[in-house]
Amino acid sequence: MESHPSFPVLSPFIARYPRASSSLFQAYNDIVYAQQWNDVEVVDVPSCLRGAIKGKKRGTQETLYVVPCSLSETVSFAWLQDAFKELFQKESVEPDASGTTTIPSIYLAITSQDASIVYYKLSQGIVKPAV
Template identity: 50%
Template structure:
């Protein structure tokens, strides 16, 4: 991982959070290389023991937030609340769920409980 060109952008946060380092590294590479997001910033979130990312999708103006995690992790409502709080209470956050086969599924999360349209 250290020899990969994108490691430099993550070198300050990955050693701090070894349990989430793989998910963070994989998500960063997906949004910057595959999806070609711009203005990507790494955000250190010690309260949830990982980093998050802020950036823009191609041809999109609003800033988006992504929090990586592993499929094997157990997350709680309080964990999500802490993430929203420390990210400055955005309207939505994407949870990047990483699997052992390197797949990533993104779920859009919003604060509170929202009834889906019928």
């Protein structure tokens, strides 16, 4: 792992949160190298004992957050609420210039030992899906 090109970026989080390190490593590399997101950085989410990934999908300007976890972990509603609080503490939910309000959401990147990743988009409250 130390010889991988992403290790210098991830090493502070791998050292700080060793139990979540493999999920972070797998999700980060998928986002950077396979999906080729832009402006990718790792942000600290200490209440969830892990780093999260912040970036923009290729061809978009919307900043998205990905919180990696393992398939074998137990994720509670309190844990998810903590993630939302930490990731969106500085962002307000105000209408933009067109009058559209963006509901904060995170992507939960669930990783498994066979290198599969499933992404679930989670929003706070009840949110009507786009039609």
